[in-house]
Amino acid sequence: xxxxxxxxxxxxxxxxxxxxxxxxxxxxxxxxxxxxxxxxxxxxxxxxxxxxxxxxxxxxxxxxxxxxxxxxxxxxxxxxxxxxxxxxxxxxxxxxxxxxxxxxxxxxxxxxxxxxxxxxxxxxxxxxxxxxxxxxxxxxxxxxxxxxxxxxxxxxxxxxxxxxxxxxxxxxxxxxxxxxxxxxxxxxxxxxxxxxxxxxxxxxxxxxxxxxxxxxxxxxxxxxxxxxxxxxxxxxxxxxxxxxxxxxxxxxxxxxxxxxxxxxxxxxxxxxxxxxxxxxxxxxxxxxxxxxxxxxxxxxxxxxxxxxxxxxxxxxxxxxxxxxxxxxxxxxxxxxxxxxxxxxxxxxxxxxxxx
Amino acid sequence: xxxxxxxxxxxxxxxxxxxxxxxxxxxxxxxxxxxxxxxxxxxxxxxxxxxxxxxxxxxxxxxxxxxxxxxxxxxxxxxxxxxxxxxxxxxxxxxxxxxxxxxxxxxxxxxxxxxxxxxxxxxxxxxxxxxxxxxxxxxxxxxxxxxxxxxxxxxxxxxxxxxxxxxxxxxxxxxxxxxxxxxxxxxxxxxxxxxxxxxxxxxxxxxxxxxxxxxxxxxxxxxxxxxxxxxxxxxxxxxxxxxxxxxxxxxxxxxxxxxxxxxxxxxxxxxxxxxxxxxxxxxxxxxxxxxxxxxxxxxxxxxxxxxxxxxxxxxxxxxxxxxxxxx
Ligand code: HEM
Ligand code: FES
Numbered sequence: 001x002x003x004x005x006x007x008x009x010x011x012x013x014x015x016x017x018x019x020x021x022x023x024x025x026x027x028x029x030x031x032x033x034x035x036x037x038x039x040x041x042x043x044x045x046x047x048x049x050x051x052x053x054x055x056x057x058x059x060x061x062x063x064x065x066x067x068x069x070x071x072x073x074x075x076x077x078x079x080x081x082x083x084x085x086x087x088x089x090x091x092x093x094x095x096x097x098x099x100x101x102x103x104x105x106x107x108x109x110x111x112x113x114x115x116x117x118x119x120x121x122x123x124x125x126x127x128x129x130x131x132x133x134x135x136x137x138x139x140x141x142x143x144x145x146x147x148x149x150x151x152x153x154x155x156x157x158x159x160x161x162x163x164x165x166x167x168x169x170x171x172x173x174x175x176x177x178x179x180x181x182x183x184x185x186x187x188x189x190x191x192x193x194x195x196x197x198x199x200x201x202x203x204x205x206x207x208x209x210x211x212x213x214x215x216x217x218x219x220x221x222x223x224x225x226x227x228x229x230x231x232x233x234x235x236x237x238x239x240x241x242x243x244x245x246x247x248x249x250x251x252x253x254x255x256x257x258x259x260x261x262x263x264x265x266x267x268x269x270x271x272x273x274x275x276x277x278x279x280x281x282x283x284x285x286x287x288x289x290x291x292x293x294x295x296x297x298x299x300x301x302x303x304x305x306x307x308x309x310x311x312x313x314x315x316x317x318x319x320x321x322x323x324x325x326x327x328x329x330x331x332x333x334x335x336x337x338x339x340x341x342x343x344x345x346x347x348x349x350x351x352x353x354x355x
Numbered sequence: 356x357x358x359x360x361x362x363x364x365x366x367x368x369x370x371x372x373x374x375x376x377x378x379x380x381x382x383x384x385x386x387x388x389x390x391x392x393x394x395x396x397x398x399x400x401x402x403x404x405x406x407x408x409x410x411x412x413x414x415x416x417x418x419x420x421x422x423x424x425x426x427x428x429x430x431x432x433x434x435x436x437x438x439x440x441x442x443x444x445x446x447x448x449x450x451x452x453x454x455x456x457x458x459x460x461x462x463x464x465x466x467x468x469x470x471x472x473x474x475x476x477x478x479x480x481x482x483x484x485x486x487x488x489x490x491x492x493x494x495x496x497x498x499x500x501x502x503x504x505x506x507x508x509x510x511x512x513x514x515x516x517x518x519x520x521x522x523x524x525x526x527x528x529x530x531x532x533x534x535x536x537x538x539x540x541x542x543x544x545x546x547x548x549x550x551x552x553x554x555x556x557x558x559x560x561x562x563x564x565x566x567x568x569x570x571x572x573x574x575x576x577x578x579x580x581x582x583x584x585x586x587x588x589x590x591x592x593x594x595x596x597x598x599x600x601x602x603x604x605x606x607x608x609x610x611x612x613x614x615x616x617x618x619x620x621x622x623x624x625x626x627x628x629x630x631x632x633x634x635x636x637x638x639x640x641x642x643x644x645x646x647x648x649x650x651x652x653x654x655x656x657x658x659x660x661x662x663x664x665x666x667x668x669x670x671x672x673x674x675x676x677x678x679x680x681x682x
Pocket of ligand 2: 626627628629630631632633634635636637638652654667668669670
């Protein structure tokens, strides 16, 4: 299908909006009526037609506007994109992976023409048509990771693998849920997960690390993570907390449906072939509470999950103060009927909500 | 697109055609593959291995081999196999049964012995057939103007696979030592004379690997700057019986097969990547055990072993009366 790209903002007037198509395919992260951290990883080998799982790198109606937002963030803070010197080869690996995947998955939007190491890349939505020499940095306007991630939705971490650990040695991070690349650069998997409550004690990080160290080439994996964001902000970074943290206090019973967004990250893992590094794309999707309530199953379930979430998680995710307001709003939609298992909305079979 | 697939054992498979079988020395033969679908192979990194499936009568043998072809040339992959007459038959099968034109299956590359890209310099120590991963690493470093040198120990000039080719191409970087002539790699002086930020890599017999680690540690090298790869072949042992709870089967592991192979023989889909005790993929939970484990892997830590709750079926065995696994 051809995608109609929105003209929208993720700051100031917040004109961001989801079409019905985008709501229907929103990656709702709860497969049951409660939530706790778990080693929730599966193979990334496609998914139902039209879902965000279908293609290796999902492109949706927000693509062009998200890339404009990224360019703004980078112009104000270049440290959002960093690559230690030994990670350049991994950057080329990532560029190849994304160019090959997008040109195969979206042939009407992206083209890649390869003649030996002479490559031509055509990105129609962004109006780019560049020719360069693969593995020769001097032929691109930016380093390879920066070049391709300025054209790809979501954040990207490139992890060097050595000493049975993963090291955050490169990344492009402008749409993050309150963590900083500049702070984490050079840290290992256990170090950068330090602030997360409970999961370490549950043995999750030890298992997750073993799993990631073993991701083989050609067998990518994926998982969902989530948090809450007031206003459709992509850049909820610690660097800019002074700008967005205060917006959490503007929530009222009248505006919560429009302002409060569920923020979901589709995280994928790819072994990179030339560098043996791991690519970790973190793709952010936002959906307002009122849009979520158009899917009866999600309406019922979101109330139950938010209501019963352990205090530690609601605190870490930064919405403990607004939780009563959220529960008030969501409880009005929950009629107590059972929900079907799995994350997909099934609007055809779930009975409508009461309001 | 299809629905999400269940994870399968091992890495992705690639259908290949044997394009050349080239004798290299009395014991070593090179096998070259092209892709049966005519496409290029996936890119790979120096130090990666592939697992080759061999259809030997009614059994499937799966052996890992380092990729030794040049990573910048993806039109073919190559491995070199040393015939082990005392081994468990995989190498003998390759030498006696495989001919050009044969269809085979190999896995996508997996790298457990990658280059450390931070290194200012890479120094390689190879013993015998342990030369193979370095051939691919050298190909990759030559492409990126990396700084490397190779020290290669073999018994005799006739048995030193690829030594002539390497010496001719890189006369200043390659050094070969023949034990038959009483010459050993001067490890201590080589390791002490290296610039800061040098990484050492060793592949070959266990004795050489231990010697390089010990020598490096002895003269104060950081542990993390010494890398080694040793594929453990599953060792034979007394047969034992295992109850597989999830599959609801009781099987017997024979003297000359591994627990992993026995599970595969019985049609149990068990995960693996390296089949040599180092990747961790085959880790299996023990439900109950009355007896002792013979842990041979490089994966489980001391706590795991002490707990008696884990086993690596690709190389480890059990001696005792009853064993129940969560598989
Ligand atoms: C290499 C891949 C990964 C990277 C780069 C990564 C990175 C991060 C970062 C930067 C954070 C925020 C920490 C902070 O508060 O400063 C985080 C949180 C977290 N990570 Fe990871 N992670 C990775 C893989 C995984 C995997 C495989 C799991 C599997 C369970 C996992 C579980 C979590 C959890 C549970 C949190 C807390 C999230 C929340 O409650 O919102 N991570 N991760
Ligand atoms: S398969 Fe790699 S450790 Fe067993």
